[in-house]
Amino acid sequence: MTATIAQYPASRIFTWRLLRRPGTATLTGLALALPALCFLGVFLWIPALRLIAAGFLTQDSRGALGGPVTLSHYIHFFDTSLYAHVLVVTLRISLATAAIAAVLGYPVAMVMTRSHPAIARIVTFITIAPLIVSVVVRTYGWQLILGNGPAGLLNYVLLSLGVIQSPLRLLYSEAAVVIGSLHVFLPMMVLPLASAIGKIHPRLEEAARTLGMPSWRVFHRVTLPLSLPGLAVGFTLVFSLTAGSFVTPAMLGGTNAQMLGNLIDQQITAVYDWPFGATIASVLIAIVVGVNLLSMRMLDGRRRAGA
Amino acid sequence: MNARLTGGMAWVLYATTGAIMLFVLAPLAVIVAMSVSANAFAAFPPRGFTLTWYGKVLADPEFLASLSFSAALAACATAGALLFGLPAAFALTRASVPGREALRVLLLSPLIFPVLVIGVALLRLFSDWNSNSAPLNLLIGHILVTTPYVVRTVTASLLLADVSLEEAARTLGAGVWRVFRRVTLPQIAPGVAAGALFAFMVSFDNYPISMWLADARYVPMPMLIYRQVASIFTPAVPAISTLMILFAFIMVVVMERLTGLRRAMAM
Numbered sequence: 001m002t003a004t005i006a007q008y009p010a011s012r013i014f015t016w017r018l019l020r021r022p023g024t025a026t027l028t029g030l031a032l033a034l035p036a037l038c039f040l041g042v043f044l045w046i047p048a049l050r051l052i053a054a055g056f057l058t059q060d061s062r063g064a065l066g067g068p069v070t071l072s073h074y075i076h077f078f079d080t081s082l083y084a085h086v087l088v089v090t091l092r093i094s095l096a097t098a099a100i101a102a103v104l105g106y107p108v109a110m111v112m113t114r115s116h117p118a119i120a121r122i123v124t125f126i127t128i129a130p131l132i133v134s135v136v137v138r139t140y141g142w143q144l145i146l147g148n149g150p151a152g153l154l155n156y157v158l159l160s161l162g163v164i165q166s167p168l169r170l171l172y173s174e175a176a177v178v179i180g181s182l183h184v185f186l187p188m189m190v191l192p193l194a195s196a197i198g199k200i201h202p203r204l205e206e207a208a209r210t211l212g213m214p215s216w217r218v219f220h221r222v223t224l225p226l227s228l229p230g231l232a233v234g235f236t237l238v239f240s241l242t243a244g245s246f247v248t249p250a251m252l253g254g255t256n257a258q259m260l261g262n263l264i265d266q267q268i269t270a271v272y273d274w275p276f277g278a279t280i281a282s283v284l285i286a287i288v289v290g291v292n293l294l295s296m297r298m299l300d301g302r303r304r305a306g307a
Numbered sequence: 308m309n310a311r312l313t314g315g316m317a318w319v320l321y322a323t324t325g326a327i328m329l330f331v332l333a334p335l336a337v338i339v340a341m342s343v344s345a346n347a348f349a350a351f352p353p354r355g356f357t358l359t360w361y362g363k364v365l366a367d368p369e370f371l372a373s374l375s376f377s378a379a380l381a382a383c384a385t386a387g388a389l390l391f392g393l394p395a396a397f398a399l400t401r402a403s404v405p406g407r408e409a410l411r412v413l414l415l416s417p418l419i420f421p422v423l424v425i426g427v428a429l430l431r432l433f434s435d436w437n438s439n440s441a442p443l444n445l446l447i448g449h450i451l452v453t454t455p456y457v458v459r460t461v462t463a464s465l466l467l468a469d470v471s472l473e474e475a476a477r478t479l480g481a482g483v484w485r486v487f488r489r490v491t492l493p494q495i496a497p498g499v500a501a502g503a504l505f506a507f508m509v510s511f512d513n514y515p516i517s518m519w520l521a522d523a524r525y526v527p528m529p530m531l532i533y534r535q536v537a538s539i540f541t542p543a544v545p546a547i548s549t550l551m552i553l554f555a556f557i558m559v560v561v562m563e564r565l566t567g568l569r570r571a572m573a574m
Contacts, residue, residue, distance in 0.1 A: 029402025032394035036414060036454060039391055043451055044417055047428035054431065107323040114312045115321075125559065126328045128568045130335060132505075132555040134512035136529040137548040140536050141334025144341060153337055156351035183334065186327075191572060215316030244421025246515050251536065261423045265518070268427060278431075281424045292419055 052285070054278035065274060073279040083263065087283065090259040093174055093249075094242040097181040101189040101238045102231060104182070109193035109230075110223075114202075131187045139251045142180045146170040146252070172254035180248040185241050189234035196230025197223065229299055236295040240288040260284045335552050342545035360546035370531065370547060377528040380442070381510040384449035388506045391450070392457030393499070399458070400465040415455045422452060426519035433520070441522040448516040453506035460505065460571060464498025465491075501562045501571035508558055 055073055057065045077083045112123050130138060145153045148171045155167040170176055200223060208218045246261035253259070260280055267277035312320055342360060344353030364370050395414050398404055417425060426448060433444045468491060476486045492499075514529040521530055528551065535544050562571040 029398045029404035032398035032402060033404065033410060033414070036391040036395040036458075039450070039454075040413065040416065043429065043432070043447055044420070044425060047432040048420065048424070051424070051428040051431055104323075104327050107320045108327055110312065110320055111324040123324060123328065124568050125563065126331055128572065129556055129559045130331055131572075132508045132512070132559050133335065133552050134514070134529045134532070134555075136512075136514055136533045136536070137338065137551050138334055140532065140544065140548055141338045143536070144337045145334055151351055153351050183331065186331065191569065194569070219316070240419070240421070244423055244515075246423050246518070247533070251533075261421070261515075264423065264427060268430075274431070277427065281421075281427055284421050285424055288419065288421055 048285070051278050052282045054275055055282045057275055059273065059275050063272065063274070073276050076276065077279055077283065083280075086258050086260060086263050089174065089257060090243055090284075091287070093177050093181065093257065093259065094239045096174075096178050097185065097242045098189075098235045098239040100178065100182055101186050102235060104186060105189035105193050105234060108186075108190045109197050109227075112190065112194045113198045127187050127190050130183070135184055135245075135247045136251075138183060139180050139248050142176070142183065142252055143171065146176050146179070148172070171252060172256045174253065174257040176252040177249050177257045177259070180252045181242045181245060184245070184248060185238045188237040188241060192230040192233040192237070193227060194230075196227040196233075200226045229302060232295045232298055236291055239291055243287055243291075244284060338545050338548045338552065342549040344545075346542070360542050361550075364543045364546045364550070367543070369526075370543075373526050373528050373531040376442075376525055377511055380445055380449060380527060381507045383446050384453050384510040385503050385507045387446065387450035388453040388457045389499070389503060392454045392502075392506075393461055395454075396458050396461035396465055399462050401470075414458050417451050418455045421515075422513070423515040423518075425451060426516040429516070430519040441520060441525045444520040445517060445525065445527070448520050449510040449513060452513060452516060453509050456506045456509055457499075457502045460498055460502030461495065463570060464495040464502075464566075467498075468494040497565040498570065501565040504558055504562050504565075505571055508555065512555075 054065055056069050056071065058068055058070055059065055077087075108123060108127060112120050112127070115123075147153065147155065148167060148169050150156060150159055150167050152167070152170065154170060155164075158164045159167065204226070205218050205222050208222050209215070213221065243259075244261060245259065246265065249257055249259040249262055250265075253262075260283065264277050264280045264284070267273045267280060271277075340353050343356050343358065345355030345357045345359075346353060399407060399411055399414070404410055429444065429448050429451075432438075438444055472494070473486050473490050476490045477483075481489070511527075512529060513527070514533065517527045517530055521527060526534075528547075532544060532547055532551070535547075559568065562568060565571065
């Protein structure tokens, strides 16, 4: 999300000229940001660093954390096939969700930016409105649709139509988690795509069409390459948000599609193994921060190449 | 510069988008349909029509307590987010700070961290501090995740506001505070309001922070629904969920009226 904000060209950032008595403006600026920075420091950055540190500590029998410093929790995580499997499932679900969201996101983003304003407004409304509905509620809706047994909506419809003879097992699978995650995070792909496509000058596409390119080639040669920054932002958002989710895999994946978030919950709430829970959380942080840095570097490289 | 989609490709795009819109609305529509079904179990097809479940929900003290707690928590979290977020957005757009880009990344960092991990880190911190007040702990957590949304929306509004008006007012002798109140604020008010509503809903809907910090006495709405879904089916769940959907849609309409949805989200 930082990337979307970072896209504002520097020229748009004005400063109050009259505030700019040498020295004072800098101080005012810092003073304005200071409360937020202190709050974030005390309640986010320091606790996050302490959590990461906890992954290298040892827990004694009374639950207190202390020395010796050890890598054993990380070795335990990567060496146990169960945990390594959860890591792979998390990456697989996040990658599938982000990739499918990109494919579905393009048509929606194009209609949002390139159609009659009334249609564009309706599509924007339907895309964004569910974002304000709690993930728990939306995922519950998918439970009703994907429900195993003849009473699930999809099974009911397919059985009534005679497409299948016995109910499918849809719920509690990786596919169900991907469907649920897509529903939750699709707007995070559509919005950056729409803002990138909105910035492409329509004349470019028009010119390509006038020169005889078929529509799909115009998309492939003009729209797609010019919207890549939006795609990178959307992909990063959907991937990291999916990787860090808890509710969707808990309600739609069950024990068949556990993700890192569910493992953290299990280790800390049920097993009360803080160092190991912290280790898994650190792995999750590493994945998310890694993907974000990668995409920021990509976007920076493009901007520099373009300039 | 409004290029319209034309030709065969346009119809493919419209059809695909239509199908995706159905996909987006389907789970919500299903919940609404089940909420008025006379079936005591969430089974298809829904049978009959009844508003009994709504009556039961609205008379349930557990639901009402959870609703009022969530609303109060979200209101306080929004106030906190404005308190921290507004000045921070000003620092990002109206003052000359060194390392603006780094400052922006720092201020928006709660959006990068997995929310669940922020919750775990806070649980650890609060248990070390022996901070046992669930409402206070929840409030801190919720301010943390809502502030970046206010920063983002207000920053976007400030970038669109006309700075020359502010400079003119300054030249004419108005003080910094007066310029803010009489010139800047009226211009960004819709953006601030939309950002505040968005922050309110982010807190109201939050699960992955609350799951760590709530206790038995203070149960936010999403946790109440999650627990009821996980336990034996109670027919009240679709009714509660429908009320949540209705509330969210009302908020979305208000945001759309204020600034338009894409600007409210600053994306």
